[in-house]
Amino acid sequence: NAGVTQTPKFQVLKTGQSMTLQCAQDMNHNSMYWYRQDPGMGLRLIYYSASEGTTDKGEVPNGYNVSRLNKREFSLRLESAAPSQTSVYFCASSELNTEAFFGQGTRLTVV
Amino acid sequence: ELKVEQNPLFLSMQEGKNYTIYCNYSTTSDRLYWYRQDPGKSLESLFVLLSNGAVKQEGRLMASLDTKARLSTLHITAAVHDLSATYFCAVDQERFGNEKLTFGTGTRLTIIP
Numbered sequence: 001n002a003g004v005t006q007t008p009k010f011q012v013l014k015t016g017q018s019m020t021l022q023c024a025q026d027m028n029h030n031s032m033y034w035y036r037q038d039p040g041m042g043l044r045l046i047y048y049s050a051s052e053g054t055t056d057k058g059e060v061p062n063g064y065n066v067s068r069l070n071k072r073e074f075s076l077r078l079e080s081a082a083p084s085q086t087s088v089y090f091c092a093s094s095e096l097n098t099e100a101f102f103g104q105g106t107r108l109t110v111v
Numbered sequence: 112e113l114k115v116e117q118n119p120l121f122l123s124m125q126e127g128k129n130y131t132i133y134c135n136y137s138t139t140s141d142r143l144y145w146y147r148q149d150p151g152k153s154l155e156s157l158f159v160l161l162s163n164g165a166v167k168q169e170g171r172l173m174a175s176l177d178t179k180a181r182l183s184t185l186h187i188t189a190a191v192h193d194l195s196a197t198y199f200c201a202v203d204q205e206r207f208g209n210e211k212l213t214f215g216t217g218t219r220l221t222i223i224p
Binding site: 041 | 115120142144146152153154155156159161199201211212213214215216217
């Protein structure tokens with residue numbers, strides 16, 4: 001019972017490099033999310049997808065793009081990484097009126 | 112814009128004592144969630160509160176929701192070391208018509224023997 005799976009778990013990038021964080025869920029949830037977690041700031045929503053084929057900006061979308069590839073998969077892309085994007089990234093999924101289930105997180109460092 | 116505030120941000124308490132964490136939010140919502148996070152780990156769902164007056168209990172933790180006051184509480188009874196963690200509340204932004212959680216900044220709880 002995998003739940004929400006994120007890859008990779010750790011990543012170091014140089015400033016200006018690009019990368020894609022992958023997320024997949026096996027719970028048949030319609031909604032998926034990407035959050036970033038920084039010390040003292042809780043979790044901030046980057047993008048979310050209410051259903052397959054739709055995506056919307058969250059609180060901190062600048063510098064990121066997303067793709068809802070199908071119902072299971074929701075990827076987050078950094079086109080040109082910046083040190084300010086050093087953070088822990090969490091993918092989550094949910095259904096209406098139920099709790100969100102989180103992946104194990106990706107610890108990203110941009111140098 | 113929805114604001115979710117937790118207090119205290121840090122809490123150090125002795126084993127066996129009782130305490131309450133507060134979660135205030137700024138806009139109408141009747142869907143509130145509590146999560147626990149251990150250091151370096153992911154978030155684990157604790158409670159789902161879906162209506163005014165909802166109360167849920169699990170072991171030494173009890174959560175309640177007052178939608179009129181826009182307030183949720185997480186009460187800890189007779190704390191034990193295993194409860195040391197960071198606790199987050201999250202509120203659903205109802206007006207969007209779908210799940211879109213906004214999180215509080217978290218309460219880091221340390222239980223001292």
